Amino acid sequence: MEPLAARSGGGSENLISALPDELLHCILLRLPSVAAAARTSLLSRRWRHVWTHMPELILSCSRPDGGPAPVASVFLDSVDAVLNAYSAPTLRHFEIHMDLFCRGHLPAHRIARWLQFASRRLAGRLDFYLPMHEDEEDTDRELILPVLERATEIKLLLRPNIVLRLPPGGSFTALTDLRIMLSTMNGSELGRLVSSQCPRLRKLHVLVKLAVDFDVSIRSKSLVSFFYYAGPGKLEVFTPFLEKISVCQATEAYIVAPNLKKVNWHDNAYDPSCHRFAVLSRHLQRLWINETSLRLMKPFDTVNELWLVLSIPECFSNRKIESLGHRLDN
Amino acid sequence: MEVDKGKGEAEETRKVAEADRDTVTLKSSDGKLFEVSKEAAARLSTVLAGMIAGGSIDDNGTDLKQIGSEALENVVDYCNKHANSIPSAALISSSISFNTAPFKEPEEWERKFVDRLSHDALFDLVEAANFLGMERLLDVTCHKISEMMKGKSPDQIREVFNIKNDYTKEELEEIRQELAWAFYDD
Structure with missing residues (x-):
């Protein structure tokens, strides 16, 4: 290689193309x-x-400042053109980012082609953000997630009327971080994906609507952090190394997680007759609940941080608040 | 004799001090020597970190035959400035934003640092940063070059970088048609 120094002071030859x-x-x-x-x-x-x-x-489809919402069809065509021209065997990051308010048809089979591309070429991170706007005329709504063997992170922000189907076989061998938001899913498929197709998954974040079957059963030796906002239905979790869990909407839950350190329980009330925690240590670093879930304090003896969300009606007198405080003390 | 002995002791002390001193000496292709903080060099350059860890640093000046003195001076200057700067809050928080920015924006001092460079010095620095495995400096210099391209037509970009158009008219038209999709966001 020619020393870089030989060129300095060489003036204005085309340095960039070299x-x-x-x-x-x-x-x-x-x-x-x-x-x-x-x-x-x-x-x-x-x-x-x-x-x-x-x-x-x-690839992003964003609204120009103050301009009208972009039209999906133009963007769909340009993504197809880019993927057709793309020539490298692998890429480390593939992202589709559509403006939340993008208008027009968004047929699932067009998006499926992009996922197929990711399945063949991606070794790294995948991000899909689809617009919120639902087009009533979109009848093609089933989207199949292909196996992404070399993906390390997958983030899918879809739309509630898209039914995300998961592959029956194959392994997401490299995947450590999975987020699926705003789609409709099948409970047993979700359980199967996490329990038997993602051997390295550490973080799982699902915020979805369940359909067809509503029960989700998760057995994972790799999972460390789990955010679950899905329902209605039963959630079963068997995770020896789970440290952090957030649960919303599960009508029934059975959680076996001996190493749990942080628990968030939102939205629906914790009811010991249908929600159970099996833990080894009765100590938590953080417990985050609202007043309908006070009974979730029972499985634990001590907690470093308690985040208690109270909604106090305006008509409450100070005396009532004081007595509530006494009850909490006890 | 007393004086000589003292000199010898001083020489010894200097040698010992050099063995665990906190700077390293780098030598450019044209033989000039530069000193840089060992900590900053190891933190900012994977190649220098490897040489320091592997003991292949020469106290009389580690030869960097690929890098001229002007580029090396800029590398060393960058390392020293970096060692003295405190990362801004924006830089720290960018990793947790929802729409993750693919690159951390250059700090104000980094912008100034590359803005004062001549065209030639900028390109020498890009290659030096690449050669030394200096990810952050590569970020900052490539960002600067991309700024010089942003919002410009192909003709304007050719002019800025002195690129010769070696296409025929027909070829250009063909590419333009292939890339029709790429002109919507103009």
Whole structure:
């Protein structure tokens, strides 16, 4: 390699085109969009295909400041064009980011093609953010998540009318972090995915509507943190190394987690006749509950931090508040 | 004789001090020597960290044959400035934002640092940062170059970087049609 020093003071030759592709990628990735990076194809032959093997693709469809909500169809076509032109065998980050208020059809089979692309090429992080707006005419609503063997993080923010189906076999071998938000799912499929198809999963965050079958059973030796907002239905959790759990909406719950350190219980009341915790240590670092779930204090003797959310009606007199305080003391 | 003995002792002391001193000496391709804080060098450059850990640092100046004195001076200057700066709150919190920013924005002093560089010095520094495995400096310099491209037409970008258009008219038209999707956000 020619010493860099030999060139200094050399004046104005085309220094940028002499950089290796990996450095041009560093530069292109900092442009505002993949479109801007693709337009560098027009500079010269050296630049013709540089953008087509950038290690990351972040495709966003956002609303210009104060402008009208963008139209989905234009964006869908441009994503297809990018994926067709993309030439690298693997990429480390693939993100689809659509504006929350994006208008127009969003047929599930178009999104499925992008997930298929991720399944073949992605070794790293996947983020999908779809718009909130639901199009009544969208009848094609079932989306199948393909197996993503090399994905390490998956974040899917879908829309409530999309039914996310999970693959019957195959393993998400590298996955450590999974978030699924705002979709409809099948309880048994969710349980199967986490229990037998994600051997390294450490963090799981689900905020979904359950359909078809409502019971979710999770057995995982890798899970450390679990946020569950789904219902109605029964939740079973067998996780020897789980440290942190948040539960909302489960009508029944049976949680075996000997190493639990932090518990959040939201929304529906904790009722010991249908919600049970099996823990080894009766000590918690943090317990976060509201006044309908005071009985969740029972399985634990001590807690470092108690976050208690109280809603006190305006008509409550000070005396009543004091007596509530006494009851809590006891 | 007394004086000589004292000199010898001083020499000994200096040698001992050099063995565990807190700077390293780097030598550019044109033989100039630069001193940089060992801690900052190890923190900011994976290559220097490896050399320090592996004991391949030469007290008389570790040879960096790929890097000219102007680029090395900038590298060392960057390391020293970095050692003295306190990361801003924005930099610390960016990792927990919902819409994760792919890159941490350069700090104000980092912007100033690259803004004062000539075109040639900037490109030499990009390659030096790449050679030394200095991720943060690479971020900052590539960010600067991308700023020079942002919002510009292909013609304007060619002009800024002195890129020669070696396409035929027909070829350009063909690419333009292929990339029709990439012109919507203009």
